[in-house]
Amino acid sequence: MARFVLTNITKFVLLMLGVSLVTFVLVSISPVDPVQANVGQAAYASMGEEKRAQLAAYWGADTPLFERYFNWLGAALSGDLGMSLRYNAPVAQVIAERALNSLALMAVAWVVSGALGFLLGIFAGAYRGTVFDRVVKGYCYLLASTPVFWLGLLLLIVFSVQLGWFPLGLSVPIGVASSNVTFVDALHHLALPALTLSVTGVANIALHTREKTIDVMSSPYVRFARSRGLSTLRILREHGLRNLIMPAITLQFASIAEIFGGSVLVEEVFSYPGLGQAAVTAGLGGDAALLAGIAIFSAMLVFGGNLIANILYGVVDPRIAKREVTSDEL
Amino acid sequence: MTMARSKCEPHGNAQPGVKPTTESTQSMQDPQALHDQPRSRHGHAHAEPHGHAQHLHGEFHHHHSHAHTSKHPGFHHLLTVEGLNVAFRMYDPQAPFFRAKQREVEVIHDLSISVHEGEIVAIVGASGSGKTLLADSIMGLFEPNARVSGVIHFNGERVGADALRQLRGNGISLVPQSVRYLDPLMKIGRQVEGVGRSDRDQAASRLAKREQLFAHYGLGPEVADQYPFELSGGMARRVLLCCALMDEPKLIIADEPTPGLDLELAIKAMDDFRAFADEGGGVLLITHDIELALRVADRVAVFKDGTVVEETDVASFASPDSLNDPFSRELWYALRFEDMPQTQAPVEDRTEGATTAPAASLPSREEG
Numbered sequence: 001m002a003r004f005v006l007t008n009i010t011k012f013v014l015l016m017l018g019v020s021l022v023t024f025v026l027v028s029i030s031p032v033d034p035v036q037a038n039v040g041q042a043a044y045a046s047m048g049e050e051k052r053a054q055l056a057a058y059w060g061a062d063t064p065l066f067e068r069y070f071n072w073l074g075a076a077l078s079g080d081l082g083m084s085l086r087y088n089a090p091v092a093q094v095i096a097e098r099a100l101n102s103l104a105l106m107a108v109a110w111v112v113s114g115a116l117g118f119l120l121g122i123f124a125g126a127y128r129g130t131v132f133d134r135v136v137k138g139y140c141y142l143l144a145s146t147p148v149f150w151l152g153l154l155l156l157i158v159f160s161v162q163l164g165w166f167p168l169g170l171s172v173p174i175g176v177a178s179s180n181v182t183f184v185d186a187l188h189h190l191a192l193p194a195l196t197l198s199v200t201g202v203a204n205i206a207l208h209t210r211e212k213t214i215d216v217m218s219s220p221y222v223r224f225a226r227s228r229g230l231s232t233l234r235i236l237r238e239h240g241l242r243n244l245i246m247p248a249i250t251l252q253f254a255s256i257a258e259i260f261g262g263s264v265l266v267e268e269v270f271s272y273p274g275l276g277q278a279a280v281t282a283g284l285g286g287d288a289a290l291l292a293g294i295a296i297f298s299a300m301l302v303f304g305g306n307l308i309a310n311i312l313y314g315v316v317d318p319r320i321a322k323r324e325v326t327s328d329e330l
Numbered sequence: 331m332t333m334a335r336s337k338c339e340p341h342g343n344a345q346p347g348v349k350p351t352t353e354s355t356q357s358m359q360d361p362q363a364l365h366d367q368p369r370s371r372h373g374h375a376h377a378e379p380h381g382h383a384q385h386l387h388g389e390f391h392h393h394h395s396h397a398h399t400s401k402h403p404g405f406h407h408l409l410t411v412e413g414l415n416v417a418f419r420m421y422d423p424q425a426p427f428f429r430a431k432q433r434e435v436e437v438i439h440d441l442s443i444s445v446h447e448g449e450i451v452a453i454v455g456a457s458g459s460g461k462t463l464l465a466d467s468i469m470g471l472f473e474p475n476a477r478v479s480g481v482i483h484f485n486g487e488r489v490g491a492d493a494l495r496q497l498r499g500n501g502i503s504l505v506p507q508s509v510r511y512l513d514p515l516m517k518i519g520r521q522v523e524g525v526g527r528s529d530r531d532q533a534a535s536r537l538a539k540r541e542q543l544f545a546h547y548g549l550g551p552e553v554a555d556q557y558p559f560e561l562s563g564g565m566a567r568r569v570l571l572c573c574a575l576m577d578e579p580k581l582i583i584a585d586e587p588t589p590g591l592d593l594e595l596a597i598k599a600m601d602d603f604r605a606f607a608d609e610g611g612g613v614l615l616i617t618h619d620i621e622l623a624l625r626v627a628d629r630v631a632v633f634k635d636g637t638v639v640e641e642t643d644v645a646s647f648a649s650p651d652s653l654n655d656p657f658s659r660e661l662w663y664a665l666r667f668e669d670m671p672q673t674q675a676p677v678e679d680r681t682e683g684a685t686t687a688p689a690a691s692l693p694s695r696e697e698g
Contacts, residue, residue: 221514227504228498229495242516
């Protein structure tokens, strides 16, 4: 147990270091000139040489990579993630403001796609070859090959522009004081982006669960259960869920990275002010501190997801749980 | 090959079978008449009418000859399978990939076998020759792309696919090979008691029955709380047997129930099946191990190329002259030559035998 904790802490620290270093390296070798990118074309053209040099110093464009990184790292270790130059606010504050939006979006998509995908996968697998299975399979292949942003645009065209059921973008109504924004308003704005993200997330989990279900249903223990008179539905309930839920949950926790990636695109399409959108802005604007902050935040999320999957697996699977105990006793 | 012989089952329900073959429907024209006068319809090779109860030892009827233990209480077999065919629709494996057409591959053809009450019948055949498919067919476990035809009678009733499904765990029980047939994530106790039977009173009585069976087979109460991966091979075998006995079957189909055991241990393990048969049950033992079959079974059915080529009293293996099929005789010689060096056994069945018992100890359970 102690070893498990220690290994994971080491892994976590190495991951954080790696992610932040890669972010700084990428920003430094990026051809984007932060000064030019952030002050705007017209302002940059009318700017004097001296002013430009001043701004370049402000952005730290001339500071060597490793000096910048270690400055940032030293501050980060003491809890200061630095200033977002693009938003002119502390990185922690920018992330905190936007994380709420993003987490709401991702949580909805994560739960809906997981539950829907799992159900579709189980029944498609158990009734393989039937019309239902074919429809689910077709739907999944279609979605798996559909770009998220394109689907987002399609939903916008149909539900926002033509039907007018949902707002065109943003997370709150325009022209309303933030104190007057209701929960319903927020949900109304969340609906389409969440739907886009959920619908595309279904394909992965459904196809995976379908394959797993086929494996389980053709396994010796299911054959034996059948020979003892259990019906397909009973077998699914008693043996299927037990053996299928953990792979599905593991996959779902591991797919947080994909949902995060998808949310970047979806937030762009729907102008939804979340982390993904901030990450794009930070990347294009050469805002290394903010980008590193967001990268670390998302890496923590993904790492946490995988860790939970690992722990859950041990709790539910007696083979892993008992072996863990015995190896500790030795 | 057996069309002329008439049916032995007096209670021929006209219930549709698993796509009955033509020969069997012909013999089933008037089920009521069969029911009324069971004896007169037994037109065997000799004209004299007789019931099942009066078969002589070694007498040939119904594709098989009898052992001394074979009995027909109620004038019928416990299980009769006649003219069973199992075919699969699949893409022609020989044809080039993109031009392969679907064709039907017949895995079992015109197979007949019977099990009487109180006996162990062994089906002996090479590994991977489709013996397990036979077990599946008897239990009504068909793959979606399988086409199954034939006539099956259980306990005097003609059973179709639906009735076979009803009989699973309710008359016919399977004893599978290994621990892989248990759900790796479910505790042993729950699996033996059986899941999905919701009734509370029943759950209590099943628990009691399970505890009784565990006690009888030397499985400690702690085993109920263990998971399949914690079982030793011997424990797993007893657990699997308990699973079958929970449902109080009339017929047990044992599909290679003693894998990896040497002959003496395997014979010991078969004592439980012997006890079950002695109490009036029937056991269909599916195995690749001819020596095991000859030592524990009452009758042996030789399975080759998807059919039973000979179904006979185990005593017939005492001499090649009492075996009718050339393949059975080949088997007999293969067994005899076992302890002679340099002699290649001409039979593939021996490849997985894993038994080295001297052939001198061969057939014939003691008579009487």
